[in-house]
Amino acid sequence: MSDAGSQSPLISLSDIRRIYGQGATEVRALDGIDLDINEGEFVAIMGPSGSGKSTALNVIGCLDSPTSGHYLFSGTEVANLTRDQRALLRRHYLGFVFQGYNLLSRTSALHNVxxxxxxxxxxxAERKREALLALSMVGLEHRAKHDPSELSGGQQQRVAIARALAGNPRVMLADEPTGNLDTKRSVEIMEVLQRLNKEAGLTIVMVTHEADMAAFADRLIWMVDGKIERDEPTRKAA
Amino acid sequence: MLLETLRLALQAIFRNALRSFLTVLGIVIGVGAVIAMVTVGQGSADQVTADVEKLGANTLMVLPGEDPMGGGPPGTAVPMFSLRDNDAVDEQISSVAVSAPISQIRSRVVFGNENRQTDVVGTDNRYFEAAQWEFALGRPFAAAEIQSGRAVCVIGETVRDTLFSTRDPLGETIRIKALSCEVIGLLKSKGASTFGSDQDDFVIMPLRTFQRRIAGNTDVSVLYVSVRDGVSTDRATEEIEALMRQRRRISADEEDDFDVIDMKQLATMLSGITDILTGLLAAVAMVSLLVGGIGIMNIMLVSVTERTREIGIRLAIGAQASQVLLQFLVEAIVLSLVGGLIGVVFGLGLGFAGARALSVPFTPDITIILVAFAFSAAVGVIFGYFPARRAARLDPIEALRHE
Structure with a gap:
């Protein structure tokens, strides 16, 4: 993967469309998205249900391929990669955090990471060291041996963040990371993400429907009907 | 990476210990059944061989007639043997330990109010030696009794049981056709033969007595030959054939008009039958192994559905389809191998118990153990592949959304 330098965006979408079905039942989940995200940005994507924000995250995260359009990741076209090529891209450059934590049950936090x-x-040996380092970055190194069932929701989500961090990704993608948490825990999680962004310079793209959480980001993208309606700095950043 | 995959598989197996155990059960039973069947079958075959050997591994029977095994009345046109034929075999052939002349009919024997249809045999003391009979009571024939054809007889346990119950038969007189005959000996019971016939059901008298008083001729119908230890029965057979051809004046271009039967051939035939039975049982057991394999496939398919989210996570964090495929395949193989291993132990235990119950020797066969084990591994590969492929083809987004 070539690095086109800090000037060109890390992620560059141009006229990205993602269309499900055909003819009358056609659904345009993404209908011509243009979006650049630079290294070190903390971007929140918001929008009503069905606005295509999750689809956008899946495309950015290379879980999904766009129907048409161009996607330059770090200057390389990745819109038409095969399944296995996308898996490799995810493995080496992307980290995921999900709403439902998605940890393996009956498996220690350390092993999950x-x-x-x-x-x-x-x-x-190296793996264990890296995993412990990632757990310490979310303040859970003392819980390494615990199973997810022995951890609170907030702690589980921090383990999930540690798992996303462990691969040392270029971008972290978070899909409603606070969706299952109460406000206090949500704020904790957002503080962790914010710290990772500010201190480690980690690029974060987050989908959320909570304005309070989006406020932790620097930039807010508002989507409606598969299109970007607004793209602006958050009040905090401004 | 393969080592890691193996570790992942083991973790997944132990994470669902109960289900894994149930999955494995089919293979355990399949492999166990195959091994138990074959082990017991093999033991029975060995038992048959041992029985025949006890009956006379070194025993040859010489019969007149071209094909005594083919049925039909033997010797209609073929001359019988004589006592001199027997003595020639006994004395002139070095590989023969002893040869006994035998002539026999089926007849009713009577004592008091009791009677029994039995084999009446005319022979001499050489028969007791050749067939390894021991005396429970009394004695073999005296030389004078054989020479003069005295009316004396030795009886088997079954005849004693019918005619005398538990009483001492020695000195009593039994009647066979017109002959009254004094019982001078009782043989130790040998029980049923491998062929199922009662070996103790007979009355034995001196050959001359039998020929004069019962048969009314001087024929000898069978030579019962015991081969010397350390000499092959094949060699003895050849020598007997050569001698008999000469004595019976059979020219070089003529077929034998007599036959030498090696008891070992009977043993081979019998163990052949047992082998076929064992094979059939093993085939049935193989079917159960197949069913066990289908069980593995079922549970693996359920497992794939249940673990859809897990598969989604693995795919999302960068697992390639082939790695997910390998993980599930290795899981299935590990399961079936573990099942195979437990099945081997289980089958050997069952085989041991079965062998005990049927009182046949316990002879585990390493080949069948390896075959059953390899087959269980193959079951893992074949029936694990389909579920594994299904897992590998999942769409990560769909899989993560799965509840």
Whole structure:
């Protein structure tokens, strides 16, 4: 993956469309998106249900391929990659945090965090060191041996963040990361993300429907009907 | 990476210990059944062989007639043997330990109010030696009794049981046709033969007595030959054939008009039958192994559905389709191998118990153990592949959304 330098955007979408079905039942989840995200940005995507914000995140996260359009990731076209190529891209450059945490049950926090490193082919000792480092970045190194069922929702989501961090990604993609949490825990999670963004310079793209949470980001993208309606700095950043 | 995959598979298996156990059960039963069946079958075959060997591994029977095994009345046109034929075999052939002349009919024997249809055999003391009979009571024939054809007899346990119940038969007189005959000996019971016939059901008298008083001729119908230890029965057979051809004046271009039967051939035939039975049972057991494989496939498919989210997570964080495929495949193989292993132990235990119950020797066969084990591994690959492929083809977005 070539690096086109800090001037060109890390993520560059141009006229991205994602269309499900055909003819009368056609659904335009993304209907011509143009979006540049620079290294080190903390971007929140908001919008009503069905506005295509999750689809946008899936396309940015290379979980999904756009029907048409161009997607330059770090200057390389990735819109037409095969399934396995996208898997490799995710493995090496992207980290995911989901609303439902999606940790493996009956598996220790440490092992959950190690999971992406296994697919990176890292050796056991190094993997453990990296995983513990990631857990310490979310303040959970003392919970490494615990199963998800022994952790609170907030802690589980922090383990999930640690898992996304463990691969040392260029971008972290968060899909409603606070959707299952109360306000206090939500704020904790957002503070963790904000710290990672400010201190480690991690690029974060987050989908949320809570304005309070979006406020932690620097930039807010408002989507309606598969299009970007507004793209502006958050009040805090401004 | 393969080692990691193996570790992942083991973790997944232990995370669902109960389900894994149930999955494995089919394979355990399948492999166990195959091994138990074959082990017990093999034991039975060995038992048959051992029985026949006890009956006379070194025993040859010489019969007149071209094909005594083919049925039909033997010797209609073929001359019988004589006592001199037997003595020639006994004395002139070095590989023969002892040869006994035998002539016999089926007849009713009577004592008091009791009677029994039994085999009446004319022979001499050489028969007791050749067939390894021991005396429970009394004695074999005296030389004078054989020479003069005295009316004396030795009886088997079954005849004693019918005619005398538990009483001492020695000195009593039994009647066979017109002959009254004094019982001078009782043989130790040998029980039923492998062929199912009662070996103790007979009355034995001196050959001359039998020929004069019962049969009314001087024929000998069978030579019962015991081969010397350390000499092959094949060699003895050849020598007997050569001698008999000469004695019966059979020219070089003529077929034998007698036959030498090796008891070992009977043993081979019998164990052949047992082998076929064992094979059939093993085939049935193989079917259960197949059913076990289908069980693995079922549970793996359920497992894939249940673990859809897990698969989604793995795909999202960068697992390639082939890696997910491999993980589930390895899981299925590990399951079936573990099942196979438990099945081997289980089958050997069952085989041991079965062998005990049927009182046949316990002879585990390493080949069948390896075959059953390899088959269980193959079951894992074949029936694990379909669910694994389904897992690998999942769409990560759909999989993550799965509840």
């Amino acid at each position: 190690e999971l992406p490193l296994i697919y990176k082919g890292m050796r056991s």
